Amino acid sequence: MSVITLNVNGAVHQVDVDPATPLLYILRNDIGLRGPRFGCGLGQCGACSVIIDGALVRSCQLPAAAATGAITTLEGLSQNGTLHPLQQAWIDEQVPQCGYCQNGQIMTAKALLDRNPSPTDAEIREGMQGALCRCMTYYRIHAAIKRVVAGQATGLAHEAVGTAAAAQEASV
């Protein structure tokens, strides 16, 4: 065990752990964050993703002692209670099903847009490829990213319809 210092979402934490411990477990179990999640422990699914000094990192693979930069997690994306445009777009497009992988989706999208603010559809597919979703929300994710790219990440109008009968879209 040794004391290591982590800079997470602008706060400094000192934890006394085995320095080889993957960052993920420190973030979750010692610092109490819930955004990064365990999915595979192999760097294959992206559920544990964080951003360190601007780079997307699999926190399940990185020894905590090597995490010397500024760590941003999902919780750190919103500022003063205002959601990051990606988070807002995720709500506008109603992206998640179970939501377990969405940390990885949002953090991967953040890293993608940070290096390429206006990706093509092909670049979105390529750039998001490492983030696995087993509920298969991919199509919604692409819509949410495109919404941010288009600068429209606020308030989706509800499909408000007066009566249920009218909401049945096609009577055939």
Add this chain to the structure above:
Amino acid sequence: MSTHSEFPRFIEQALQGLNPSASRRQFLASSGALVLSLGASAVPGARVLAQAAAGPYPDPDFLQLDTWIVIHPDNSATFFVGKTDGGQGTGTAFRQMMCDELDMAYEQTRLVMGTTDTTPDQGGSGGSDAIETDGKPMRRVAAEARRVLLELAADRLQVPVAQLESSAGMVSVRGDATRAVRYADLVGGQRFNVTLSGNNVNATTGTAAVKPVQQLRVVGQSIQRYDIPPKVDGSLTFAVDVKLPGMLHARNVRPPVAGAVLRSVDESSLAGLPGVVRIVSRGNYLAVVCEREEQAIAAARQLKADWAAPAEAPFPPSEALFDFIRSAAPTSSEEPRVSGDPASAFASASRVLEAVYEVPFQGHTAIGPAFAVADPSDNQLTIYSNDMKSYGLRTGVAAFLGLPRDRVRVVYMDGPQVYGRTAADDAGFEAAFLAHELGRPVRVQWTRAEETAWDTKGPAYSFRLRGALDANGQPTALDYEARAVDYAHLGYNEPDTVLIAQLMGRRPARIAEGGAALPSVKYGIPNTRLSGHVVALPLVWETPLRTGNLRDPDGPQVTFAFEAFVDEMAAAARRDPAEFRLALVEASGEDSAFRRSRSLAVLRAAVEAYGDWETRPAPRAPSIGSVHSGRGIAYTFRSNTVVAVIADVEVNRDTGRVWVKRLVCAHDCGLAINPMGLRHTVECGMLHGLSRALYEEVQFDGEKVLSVDWESHPSLRHADTPERIDIVLVNGDPSPDRPDLPHYGAGETSHKPMIAAVANAIFDATGVRLRRAPFRPERVLEALRAART
């Protein structure tokens, strides 16, 4: 922090003022369900739940209106329902349904789900029946609450009920808005004290009638799901986030080969490792329990144990699986269902087609491996889990450990996807056992390899189909024979079949065989013979190839074989595949639940939504170049929900890659409670089916599963996503405006026809019929090569 993750304190305040039942008071005052406090964490800021209070935890009485609905002094309401929401938005839909019957605005309400001592036992989730079945008592009890409120208001305002109206939590005199009273002023913070009737929870009712569909206002709106904001800002406490004072971390150590017997454990192999609390072994169940999670991971890797491999191979290697299935003696066979005279029809046919279809084992392989936390403090046992059947987990664990049911409680919280009998059941029992054994809270977390190799599987199938066509290309007979590897199909949370019970040597008194399922279609083929057999692998217990319900348990397999074979008949008859199906449905006489009418409606709607459907037989005219495109249609129903899908594919003849470029789905589940939530569930169900069509297959050698991670067990990913998905919500009821239009389930139907639709599209593109799923590139290349020679 978003509202979904906050503790609804007003419930506590409301109920503490009215002498609530002990169980509910304890839940509200001290439970770990939603109460967050700063506990005994080493680091300030780590949120730790309070320990569970002593039981007992009796069952909420579903015949009391107060069990379902609480009106608070601030004129808001909380609904308590015994369901779980795997992320399809059923919680939001329940609120909408109950709001409409109660005449409250959506924003005035909240919903608590699936915690065994807090919400009435509606069984949790399963069978996509949440909206179809469990939503009905919710509507009726909300209607009953409104009836009682109107009576109370009549008394208060001295006006007959007939002259009153209600809206947004307020009763007023019709035509005189100045004479009004809030619900809160009638029962806020008090009990209704109304006893309901019904001999089971689904039959629960008061005396009030539910509203006709035309009067529903909240139902039918695409209200945004309440669980989504905390899922995207990181504030939601998932079950996987639960931390308790003194909580230990456990990892299982599984047998290295299936059926291995644990001879000894070398405890000295962990000497010097920090944090090891105990090595637990019981029969062939082995686990390490440590103070910290990374210590448990290291200990599980380092622990040395002596396992004896079984004398007989537990199963054939996956490449020989289908030969095994076809040659095995069935453990059971269903009496064939015969209509007409198939033998004569085949004898007089002008053409007979025959084909064999194959689907391997496919797993749940959840994005988050199975886990659970159990807290044995104070002579009770509380399990925190995302298990979709929290009530069954409670009952099963109580039986497994020999504890009184009312000393065991399960707190349901969000978690990774739960499309059936997942390993969440197994992890729940393991956490309970270890916590009971050690007397401290224990968190069990499965590894990726464990989840992918050992979770329950959808049964592998081999099908043999024969079809007879007359001289006009009209199908006159069909012979369908299915073989499923589904002996000892696992139920939910059974104390004698969960993995830990098997490994400890427990065996069920009676083996519950699955069945080889029959197709769900409305085709008018006059002479049919449908039969099914179950076969068993050599190793029945303690095997990673254990079957259990996986999203529409047999539907994708059966529908692949049947709907692809129907496509073969259409192609042989040189008929357009949509037109061919429409004609077959039209020839069907029976129309229960209007499924025939609705089948015609979805088939027509899918073709119409596709846009430029060219009427022609498959395959399309051969094209030059590497990338060939084609379209495929498939149709089915599940329970009373009917669906037709069309897939556009591109097949790369050089690489074997299949890209489903566009999907069209016409879907009829009756009344849509929340159209947007419904669309997303339909869409994600389709893509999950696409993943099973293109990638998912459990592979194994003769002694162990080789699919252990996302490379050895690939899944659909971003690059595979269609560029366009069109979903049409259809109402094909012959009386589409009827006031009692039913609301059916939607969690599985769109998933069901996907393998078939993709196979049919590949045939249309290439002229090559793929009869073994999944259509991985190497298999596509092999089939294309075989077709050329």
